Amino acid sequence: MLEILTTEQMYDADRKTIEAGTPGDVLMENAGTAVVDEITSRWSPRSATVLCGPGNNGGDGFVIARLLRNAGWSVRLGLLCDVDKLTGDAALNAKRWDGAVERLSPALLVGAELIVDCLFGAGLARVIDGEIADLVHTVNAGNVPLIAVDVPTGVDGNTGEIRGVAIKANLTVTFCRAKPGHYLLPGRVLCGELVIRDIGIADQTVRDIRPTLMRNDPACWRAGIHWPDLDGHKYHRGHLLAVGGATMTGATRLVARAARRVGAGLLTVVAEPAALPVYASDSPGIMTAPIANLDELLKDCRHNAVVIGPGFGIGDETRSRIIQLLHYCRCTVLDADALTSFSEQPSTLFFAIQGPTVLTPHEGEFARLFPDIEGDKLTRARAAAKRSGATVLIKGADTVIAAPDGRAAISVINAPWLATAGSGDVLSGIIGGLMAQGMDMFDAACMAVWLHARAGADIGPGLIAEDIPKHLPVLLGELWRSLPK
């Protein structure tokens, strides 16, 4: 269930399943049954109100109302339109509901101890306003469990954006596979707990749709990890050059710690001579070299990966260093100052990118480098990757990673503790360390985001950036032990 389907792809999967012989009303019955399962396993029978819209999301609501009543719940149902306006499976299930169909109004909420939101799902086509918007506000202001069916009403399934107003659910039950809007902010928060339930759509049907978007999970990139061979030596594990700042040395010290922990065979910090003792004294296992030698170092193909940007400074020197090093087509991570230095001339950077390159902007850096690219985070990451020829990783609570070939992944681990100084430097170091070992750039970016997020979630409150590299052996051990032996 790692694939994430757009609403259009989900409609396609529904259609193909129906064409292959499973009637639509069976899918709807399965959907309603799944929601009722999730509700009754969490809450004891009580007074529930089901809010139904004019489409199939409302159709699910009629199934849910019937099944909850059969389970001994007291149920009221409100419908947004006249019942004779319903069509297809929704109309069929309205006939199967023998309770009252009330007009949708705030009066329906009085005495409700649980509310089921079946107003709009995948078919949300425009901004919610007027009476429906007022109702959504009233529902959100209440203090009873709120269960959204498919997506919380008002959340755009493809983007996670709010169209007008949106329900803030405690639980969202969706079907077959998640949609981007379940994981992208603000949709991710509005969903509450997310449960994905099978409703009888075959895995092969999903595969046939060829989804290119995944939840970022080890299953997506585990096979691409370059574990050391029994008879291997450090030179087989790559030699990363971490280009450090002359004064802001902390950032590249974090890069170096992370890259070494994740397995880079050798690591050299390249910086102004005056700063080298600071780097050298941080850890006896690193090497140092003066930045004047960078070109010479890059001519030696054993130096196969570079991280530049954290703490390096913004300006002409940074730009020319980067253009110079990109010429060698080494695996490259460009972060922080490396990105901001190209704000005025981003196309110079994109033109120079030829080898495997990962850009790791936060939202501010992204806007400076791609000022004309707009839309939701996923759309923007994909457009930026296509334009730059690099893998683009937009950081945040809903980190998105996109490759130039169209593949993309969304991080689904909640780790708010990562919002701390130096955390991004560690991420760059992990990516660089993985690429130095030969991992594909997109896989390396995805794996790094996963390790980083898991470290954040595991360490929790009190986390500082220095803790993340130290936690990597635990997570790498977990991945290592999960390999089929």
Ligand SMILES: NC(=O)C1=CN([C@@H]2O[C@H](COP(=O)(O)OP(=O)(O)OC[C@H]3O[C@@H](n4cnc5c(N)ncnc54)[C@H](O)[C@@H]3O)[C@@H](O)[C@H]2O)[C@@H](O)CC1
């Ligand atoms: N066979 C299928 O396709 C299945 C569909 N299922 C359910 O069907 C849903 C999709 O059904 P639909 O495509 O009918 O879409 P929806 O039920 O989400 O809504 C479509 C209807 O809402 C109206 N509408 C859209 N935005 C509006 C707005 N802002 N204000 C007022 N009216 C608005 C549209 O004109 C249309 O009448 C899914 O979310 C899921 O819950 C499930 O039953 C599983 C099977």
Ligand SMILES: [K+]
């Ligand atoms: K809904």
